[in-house]
Amino acid sequence: MSEYWPAWAREWLDVIVPVAQVLLIVAVAWLLQQLARRLIRRLGRHNLPAEALTVVRRASGFLIYAAAVLLVLERLGVSAGVLWGAFTGFAAVAAVAFFAVWSVLSNIFCTILIFTTRPFRLYERIELLENGEKPGLKGRVTDINLIYTTLQEENGSDASNATTLQIPNSLFFQRVVRRWTGSAMRPLEESTSTNDG
Known part of the structure; x- marks a missing residue:
């Protein structure tokens, strides 16, 4: 033609x-x-x-x-063969890299699950139980970021003695979480100042 x-x-x-x-x-x-x-x-x-x-x-x-x-x-x-070779090579490197940063990726994924399923919320009192009746990590949630959740332990009435715990987010899906729903949904500083005054 x-x-x-x-x-x-x-x-x-x-x-x-x-x-x-x-x-x-x-x-x-x-x-x-x-x-x-x-x-x-x-x-x-x-x-x-x-x-x-x-x-x-x-x-x-x-x-x-x-x-x-x-x-x-x-x-x-x-050619499709060249594209397939490049793809499989990239996939192999990505698999090795994924395995190397599995812990970080697991925590990031668990953060997304925490925000979507809401097993607890910011400023709530929670306890992460070890197994069964053993006392676990307990405190008020003060921060949730991509890698860990920060709990502030309440040691008596003195807020200056409070310690903070940084718990990897993946642990919340491996252990039982006890949640006190009646706890005030406000920052710890506000709740302690209202209790003092």
Whole structure:
């Protein structure tokens, strides 16, 4: 078919066809993403949690655009074998790195679970039980960050003798947590100043 084209157009045909294919792939990916957003918006009308819809929207966008990037790279001459080799090499390095920082990642994931499942809240009194009836770590939650939760132990009526405990967040999902729901939901300084006055 290229013999029907003028000579000057035949020279550019090797450039024009891949560029047109890439533009077509990008356009189809964009249309698929718009269609997915509309479907997800319709699903949102059926009382589904906003968090679940956000996850579905992001996952669909990632899958659509990842497939588009792979197709574009294939059209530009990058072989699937090279991509697979690069991916498996990266996955092996990522697995080793993941194993090396497992403790940190576990605590970060547990922080997300603490904020979503709310086994306790800031300024509540809790106790992390060892096993059964043994007394555990007890105090008022003063801070929750990505790695650990800070408890302030209450040693009698003197707040100046209080000590702080920093407990890794993953421990809250390995042990039983006792929670006093009647404890005041305000900072410790406020509660001690109202008790003194």
